[in-house]
Amino acid sequence: MPRPFETLAVDAHGLALHARQRHATGTPAVVFLHGWLDHGHGFDWLVEHLPDTWRLVMFDFRGMGRSAWLPRPGHYQLSDCLVDVEAVLRAAGLDAAHLVGHSLGGIIATAYAAARPSRVRSISLIESLGPMGGPPENALPRLRGFLDDLERAPNRKRYPSVEAAAARLRENNPGLPESAALHLARHGTEPLEGGIAFTFDPAHRRRFAQGFDDAQWLAVSSAVTCPVQLILGDTGHRIDEERAQARLAALRLARPPLVIPGGHHVHMEQPEAVARTLVNFISP
Template sequence: MPAAAFESLTVDAEGLPLHVRQRGPQGVPAVLFLHGWLDHSHSFDPLCEHLPEAWRTVLLDFRGMGESGHAGPGATYHFSDHLLDVDATLDGLALPPVHLVGHSLGGIVALAYAAARPERVLSLTLIESLGPSGGPAAGAVQRLRGFLDDARRPPNRKRYPTVEAAAERLRQANPTLSPDAALLFASHGTRRTAEGDFAFTFDPRHRRRFGQGYDEAQWLALEAAVTCPVQLLRGTEGLSPAPELLEARLAALRTLAGPPRFFDGGHHVHLEQPAAVADAIAAFVARNARSDREASGS
């Protein structure tokens, strides 16, 4: 089913409007998709063409990205804010317990949310995502210094003469991104300015470093708190934690449903192999359908 079948809605996150798109509001199961850093919900459009039409499929734009509202003057973005975005979406749409699918940053958010709200998450699919960069506790001081340094730099919203030029800039930053995928991101992720050129819609303050973050021990504790089934989908040319971290992170996921599955592609493998990745997600959700029936009382 084409992406045009999705309805655009707004949910409230304590006064901040969040943009969501929904297909099949009466459908079962409910599946919520969370996009990557500086991306938007349209990054899942090719994938959604291959997903079951019977699902209640929900796509969220995180705050400060896509068509969602930006934080006010003087405010900053924190990782935990995105967990509030998920909470607001589930509450605003009166969603039952959901299956979460997250790419990159969206996967990190999905995993942390599943740890914090286990009763609201039935299964977890992580695409090219297995946690933040982490690091030793000693990195906390440098992280705070970086946060303070970034806060003094004014936001820089770059301009591009055409949507195609913006797409080419995306490919320069991510060479594994195909021309079609880059154009998809730029077409839905830019807006014409008053001067007639184009700028990305994400809040440039998202490029600033967080003041706080999880060290490796804290992140492993979050992973260990996840109680729902988890599957990992990765690209053969994608990103991965350092080898010394990978084994411990995989071991910490006590409900991991087998080893990671690999598909030919890079960090945005769900755009390069949408049919194959969609099949993997649909099969995993179907295997956990019993949890849906129990949640609905049927």
Template sequence: MPPSFEPHSISAHGLALHVRQRHPAGTRAVLFLHGWLDHSRSFDWVLEHLPDTWRLILLDFRGMGRSEHVPPGGSYSFSDYLLDVECTLDGLGLETVHLVGHSLGGVVGAAYAAARPQRIQSLTLIESLGPLGGPPEAALERLRGFLDDARRPPHRKRYASVEEAAARLRENNPSLTEAASLHLARYGTEPLEGGVVFRFDPLHRRRFGLGFDEAQWLAILGALSCPVQVLHGSHGLSFEDAQTRARLAALRSPLPLTLSGGHHVHMEQPEAVARALEHFIR
């Protein structure tokens, strides 16, 4: 029987992060980073096809999944997620690790691998090549958006059932399958007043005040020194535009592996994604 996952609470400078781990004495350590407003259970179906001997770690970013929300008056920034990764590695005594990131998790993984090259053995990006970027003059609009969003009080919408919450996920992401949306909703909601609400902190919907422009992000990708592989859903993000080509060139990695599916291709093709991970990490 495959070893089971054990929950851990990791302190990120006082904020409790929810982490699950399997086989702490495993031969290879792999840390999975989920997408924006998702949670680590999005990788469940991939994990079923990975070697039982590997040490697998799953992190819920702060304010998402079962990790703690920031206290009243707090906010979130992109660099916070890098801190979550570092605190997880330190808290589990991991000197080095293979990183796997989906969407936002891939952006975080790439930035962390560039900042801490000595700790990352390889990086797999699933439907992820970076943030929106843009020209330097977009910085002013980001600041305005941040201030505008801060005026809006956080709101947690209630749904009558998990199924209704899953339907809402599919509205926001039409390529998401019914099975995937139900899985995400089942583990990403909690009961409230006769219905359910999503667990993530609604403050995550506010825009960041600071972000990378395209030149900065290309510099980060160009600084990566570990092996990188890119997995892409055939109906997911566009990988045909000039920005994507420039980012792939900066990575100096082989062409993306395209699998049939959408943005959550790892939930549609878990066995194929697991095979790609095992081949690459080995």
């Protein structure tokens, strides 16, 4: 019988993060980083297929899942997620760990591995080749968009049921299987007057004030020194070929990208296949 997950108390400089771990004395230690507006339970089906001897840590980024929101008028920025990773490693007493990141989580895993090379043993990127980026001239419109978004009050939409919330997830991501959408909705909603609402802070929908342009992201990716693997769904998200090749070259992958049947949440569609890839990459 698989070992149970236990609560891990994480204090990210005064902000409480929701985190769970399995087998606190196991090795290797693997930390999972979820995608934008998702939560750590998105890895539930994947970890069922990982060795029982491994130490596994899953958490929710600030303002997502069951983690605390920033007090008003707080503003979320990409760098906040690096603070969360560092807080989780500190709370778990880990000097270093393997990172597995999906989508946004992969961006954070890459940035953290570049900034803290001694603390990351490897990174496994699931459907994640970096932020949208673009040229430097995007910086000014981004700043203007950030200020414009501040004029719009955050709105938590109500849904009559978990099934309705899951249907909304599938509207935004048509390739997401119904079973995966229901799982994400069950663990990512809470009762609210008039129905249920997603637990993420709606302020996350505001645009960032700062972001990496393409040249900056290549510089960050090039600074990663640990082994890197990339796992893609065959119908997942893609960036243009020229940009993708530049980013792959910067990361110096330990092996060619692995393409598995599935979409952007391929780790939920094909958990056993993705787990097998992680075992083959992390175990040696």
